[in-house]
Structures are given as structure tokens and as C-alpha cells.
Amino acid sequence: MRQPHLGFGPDTALRCPKVGRTVPLPAFRACALRRKTTHFPCNDTEICGRNESRRPGAASACEGTMIGAIPFPFTLLHVDPHRLERYVDEPHQNWYLWSAQHLPRFLHRNAVVRVKYLLGRKGVFGGNWDLESRLLPELPSYRLVEDLHRVLPDFRKSLWYARGLEALDRGRPFVHKTLTARTVPELDRIFVENLVALIETMKKDGYRQVQGADLPGGMIGRDGALLKGNRGRHRLAAAQVTGASGLYPIEVTGVHRLWLAGRQRRNGESRNAMLVREFAQVEKRYSGS
Incomplete structure (x- = not known):
């Protein structure tokens, strides 16, 4: 393994x-x-x-x-995307998003972002954030990908495309990650070259991590459950709705304090060796190997 x-x-x-x-x-x-x-x-x-x-x-x-600035080294697990069931926000995500919407921009960037970094760098979180996880199909991003897959090849019948047209009609751009459309031809191009292509490639080739793309993130709850994090939600949804083959990489960005406290070192075992063993168990559970 x-x-x-x-x-x-x-x-x-x-x-x-x-x-x-x-x-x-x-x-x-x-x-x-x-x-x-x-x-x-x-x-x-x-x-x-x-x-x-x-x-x-x-x-x-x-x-x-x-x-990830966490108290254990960078950790990458390879799992079966179809075994992931739940999504969780980062423990500080709610007030971070609130500040971005309600506080002056300079205050959010110069104060809130730094506080969030300092709180998150330890990578070990208490609280009930893991109990507030949601099923992946309940996520708006998941439903958009699922609906787009259902109506293909006519992507213009999708709810996602309709929302794009609605934004353009109101004089606002349609934004997807780093892509922006301000006209209908630009909107069509984003769908054809990116969103539809993501689904079609997933169906044909299975999941493949694109060189240079950010790694999907995830966190481990108190019971050892691997919970999907913020990055890579559309890719995971595409993999699941298309039944894609291949392993899905997840960067562990944090764990629950109770999970870490329950790990036991064996005689003479270093902390990193213990973590390697424990993360291997999580990977085995979610990869089926």
C-alpha cells in the first residue's frame, strides 16, 4: 500500500x-x-x-x-473520490466571510486575514466544526455540476448557465475562479473550454490532477472521518457524478484535537512516525486498498 x-x-x-x-x-x-x-x-x-x-x-x-503551516509535515492522501461523503467549512470560515462582506477592505486584508492565518497555522482545532459537516450533494456547487452533467450536451439548459445569463443581464460579470465573462460569447467559452471539458475529461480519462493546479483540501474529524474541505469541490463533484476512476488527492489541512489526542505512540516511535501510521490508516479506509 x-x-x-x-x-x-x-x-x-x-x-x-x-x-x-x-x-x-x-x-x-x-x-x-x-x-x-x-x-x-x-x-x-x-x-x-x-x-x-x-x-x-x-x-x-x-x-x-x-x-500547510501545521504542526505535522505536509500530508497528501490519495483516496477513492466516491468514498468521500461529507463537506466541512474551515473552523474560522464563517466569520472570515462575514468580515469580507461587512468590514472595510483594508481592515479585512490587514487584520482579519492575518488573524485567520495565525489561528489556522497550528492545524489542530477544537470545537464542533466537524459535527457541522454536510453531505456533499447538499452543496450548491455540487448541485450545479450535477445539473450540468444531466443536461449535456446542451449546457445552455443548465441552471449554472442560466445563472450566468442572469448575472450578465444585471450588468454583472460571471466569475468562475480566475475566469470572467462579461458577454455571452465569453460565457459560452468558459462553459465549453472549462466546465463542460472538466466533465467530459472526467468521464473519459477518470480523475487526473492537473500539473500546477491547487490541491484539494480536507480535514479529519474527531472520529477519524475524512471531510472534504474548500478546495477542489467542483472537481470532486465531477468525479462523483461521472463515476470517474482514479485516486483523488487530498491535502490534510487540519485535524480535530480529540482525534490527535487519541493517537498512541508505540515504543520508541517518533511523533512523525506515529502520524505516518495513523494517516496511512485514514488513507486505507478511504482508498479501499
């Missing part, structure tokens, strides 16, 4: 925002490491143009988008 990807290996690829592309580790190396480390000298001047040491807590020269 494949070991969960815990930590950094020579096959790890990270996105460097300075150069705007994905580069392999060790080319990325120390400047992508977590902030909870001691000094890590960065010698990757050919990639980042920087050469520096960082104190714990200091901002890094680069931040790999695949790196």
Missing part, C-alpha cells in the same frame, strides 16, 4: 510565486518550508533570487501553495 505523502521528498513539486511556476523540490527547498522550523538557509538563488535564513515565525521568501 502506498504510504501517505508525509513530509517532503524529491518528487514534491511546489509553486513559487516569485517565478510564477511550479518547481520541483529540492529546487524549491528551504524557502518553502513551514514557519515553525528553526533556521533554514535558502540557497536557491537560481529559482528565487534570494539567499537568506529565516527565524521561526518570520515570513518566508516563498510560500509553496502545497505547504
Whole structure:
């Protein structure tokens, strides 16, 4: 059975925002490491143009988008997408979204975003956030993908497309991630080249993680359940409604405090070794291997 990807290996690829592309580790190396480390000298001047040491807590020269600032190393599990059943918001998501809508922009960016980062960097959360999870088919994003799949090949009959037309009629753009449509031809292009293509490719080739795309996120609840997180919801919905084959990658961005407290180290076992073993059990449960 494949070991969960815990930590950094020579096959790890990270996105460097300075150069705007994905580069392999060790080319990325120390400047992508977590902030909870001691000094890590960065010698990757050919990639980042920087050469520096960082104190714990200091901002890094680069931040790999695949790196979660959590008290255990970067963890990537490969699971059967059809075994995932529930979705959960990040523990601080509700007040974060409220602040984005109601507080002045400078206050949200300069204060709330930093507070959310500081609260989330530990990666271990108490509270009842895991008990507030929802079934995936209840998500609006899931229903849009499901409806689009149902009406294909005529995507113009979908609820998603109708919402796009409604936005354009009101003088607002239709936005999907980094894509924006301000006219009907642009809206058609987004559907044909991206949304419909996602479903058709999923049906034909199964799930494939696109090079450079962000990794889907997930969290582990108090009972060890793997709960889908924010990133990759449309991709997971497309995989499920099309019955796609292939394994679905999930970056573990947090765990419940009670789950972590219930893990037991074996004699002479390091903390990381214990986590490798426990995450392997979660992966086995959700991959069927």
C-alpha cells in the first residue's frame, strides 16, 4: 500500500510565486518550508533570487501553495473520490466571510486575514466544526455540476448557465475562479473550454490532477472521518457524478484535537512516525486498498 505523502521528498513539486511556476523540490527547498522550523538557509538563488535564513515565525521568501503551516509535515492522501461523503467549512470560515462582506477592505486584508492565518497555522482545532459537516450533494456547487452533467450536451439548459445569463443581464460579470465573462460569447467559452471539458475529461480519462493546479483540501474529524474541505469541490463533484476512476488527492489541512489526542505512540516511535501510521490508516479506509 502506498504510504501517505508525509513530509517532503524529491518528487514534491511546489509553486513559487516569485517565478510564477511550479518547481520541483529540492529546487524549491528551504524557502518553502513551514514557519515553525528553526533556521533554514535558502540557497536557491537560481529559482528565487534570494539567499537568506529565516527565524521561526518570520515570513518566508516563498510560500509553496502545497505547504500547510501545521504542526505535522505536509500530508497528501490519495483516496477513492466516491468514498468521500461529507463537506466541512474551515473552523474560522464563517466569520472570515462575514468580515469580507461587512468590514472595510483594508481592515479585512490587514487584520482579519492575518488573524485567520495565525489561528489556522497550528492545524489542530477544537470545537464542533466537524459535527457541522454536510453531505456533499447538499452543496450548491455540487448541485450545479450535477445539473450540468444531466443536461449535456446542451449546457445552455443548465441552471449554472442560466445563472450566468442572469448575472450578465444585471450588468454583472460571471466569475468562475480566475475566469470572467462579461458577454455571452465569453460565457459560452468558459462553459465549453472549462466546465463542460472538466466533465467530459472526467468521464473519459477518470480523475487526473492537473500539473500546477491547487490541491484539494480536507480535514479529519474527531472520529477519524475524512471531510472534504474548500478546495477542489467542483472537481470532486465531477468525479462523483461521472463515476470517474482514479485516486483523488487530498491535502490534510487540519485535524480535530480529540482525534490527535487519541493517537498512541508505540515504543520508541517518533511523533512523525506515529502520524505516518495513523494517516496511512485514514488513507486505507478511504482508498479501499
